[in-house]
Amino acid sequence: MVCLVARTGRQFQRYDNLGRRQVVGCIPYRYKCSTDGTITNDLEVLVISSQKGQKMMFPKGGWELDESREEAALRESIEEAGVLGNVECELGKWDFLSKRHGTFYEGFMFPLLVKQELDFWPEQNVRQRAWMNVKEARDVCQHWWMKEALDILVERLSSLQQQKEQNISICSMI
Numbered sequence: 001m002v003c004l005v006a007r008t009g010r011q012f013q014r015y016d017n018l019g020r021r022q023v024v025g026c027i028p029y030r031y032k033c034s035t036d037g038t039i040t041n042d043l044e045v046l047v048i049s050s051q052k053g054q055k056m057m058f059p060k061g062g063w064e065l066d067e068s069r070e071e072a073a074l075r076e077s078i079e080e081a082g083v084l085g086n087v088e089c090e091l092g093k094w095d096f097l098s099k100r101h102g103t104f105y106e107g108f109m110f111p112l113l114v115k116q117e118l119d120f121w122p123e124q125n126v127r128q129r130a131w132m133n134v135k136e137a138r139d140v141c142q143h144w145w146m147k148e149a150l151d152i153l154v155e156r157l158s159s160l161q162q163q164k165e166q167n168i169s170i171c172s173m174i
Helices: 069-081 134-140 144-173
Strands: 021-033 039-049 060-062 083-087 092-098 103-117 129-133
Touching: 021 069, 021 083, 021 144, 039 069, 039 134, 039 144, 060 069, 069 083, 069 103, 092 144, 103 144, 129 134, 134 144
Parallel strands: 021 103
Antiparallel strands: 021 039, 021 060, 039 129, 083 103, 092 103
């Protein structure tokens, strides 16, 4: 069961020792299916619109006191993008300036391997979502630090794919 109400307010928000708000986000991804239903190596990522609909980005929001970073990443993906999946190893930490608030934030990003796309989710009336290839997503994403996280994810997944292919090659020789 998924909660269909987004958390609001900042009373449980985490801040670092410099007073910067801590936010957590994720890059929802999947591998594209071919017309015959087989999974390809073509990576797709899910981007969402900002609440005002002007900018595209990956889901992110405040990290709250009662949750781990991974739990916050999953919660944000449900609330903002309407997807469930497996939160994987952290991509990194970035310090960035919020243009809206004029203050520095500390942001953590995670990959989310999507297992389910929900028909109904808390912010469906204020956000659009779209699956895109990596180049398209990188072009439309408005935040430099999210683009860096996307680059790290692509490198990580490419490296894993190469390792898998090498292991298959070695196994076929035995």
